[in-house]
Each structure stands twice: as structure tokens, then as C-alpha cells.
Amino acid sequence: xxxxxxxxxxxxxxxxxxxxxxxxxxxxxxxxxxxxxxxxxxxxxxxxxxxxxxxxxxxxxxxxxxxxxxxxxxxxxxxxxxxxxxxxxxxxxxxxxxxxxxxxxxxx
Numbered sequence: 001x002x003x004x005x006x007x008x009x010x011x012x013x014x015x016x017x018x019x020x021x022x023x024x025x026x027x028x029x030x031x032x033x034x035x036x037x038x039x040x041x042x043x044x045x046x047x048x049x050x051x052x053x054x055x056x057x058x059x060x061x062x063x064x065x066x067x068x069x070x071x072x073x074x075x076x077x078x079x080x081x082x083x084x085x086x087x088x089x090x091x092x093x094x095x096x097x098x099x100x101x102x103x104x105x106x107x108x
Contacts, residue, residue, distance in 0.1 A: 075106035
């Protein structure tokens, strides 16, 4: 994980986790194994977007960074985040901002 991009992504994953925890979007209970096996984008048929970020996206990105597996070349999570948290209003601003920054970092 030598690249500046990788360092920035790792930092932003920590920011995302803190933001989600601050607004109650971080869960202590993991989704079922069946839910984790969904083939739908963002596992939208089996879990919330917040759960997808916490239990699939963040661990996968951390693994990719730790193993120098290479990061995705494109990311477009923000529209999904915006839709998932639209009823939260200003409460979700920090979390949405973090998702937007991750999209930019991963699409650079």
C-alpha cells in the first residue's frame, strides 16, 4: 500500500466508519451469510446500503489495500447513498460527503 491514493482511501474509510457511527448507521449485528452472498449491486435485495458499506465494501477495500491487490478504477456509490439516506436530511451530510470523496478517490 505504497501509493498516495491508497493512503487517502484508507484514511477515508476510517472517516466513513466514524461518520456512520456518529449518525447510528454502523451496526453491531452482521447480516446473515445468505444476505452476504447476494449478487445484486450493493446487495440491495438482502441488506441496507449502510450494511453493504459496513460489511462488504469497507472490509473488501481494506483487504485490497493490505494485499496490494489494486483498487477499482471507477466508483459510483454516491447516487445510491443519496437515495438510501434521503430521509435523514442534514444528519447524513458527513456520511454522504465521505462516500462522495471515496468515489472521487477510487475514480482518479
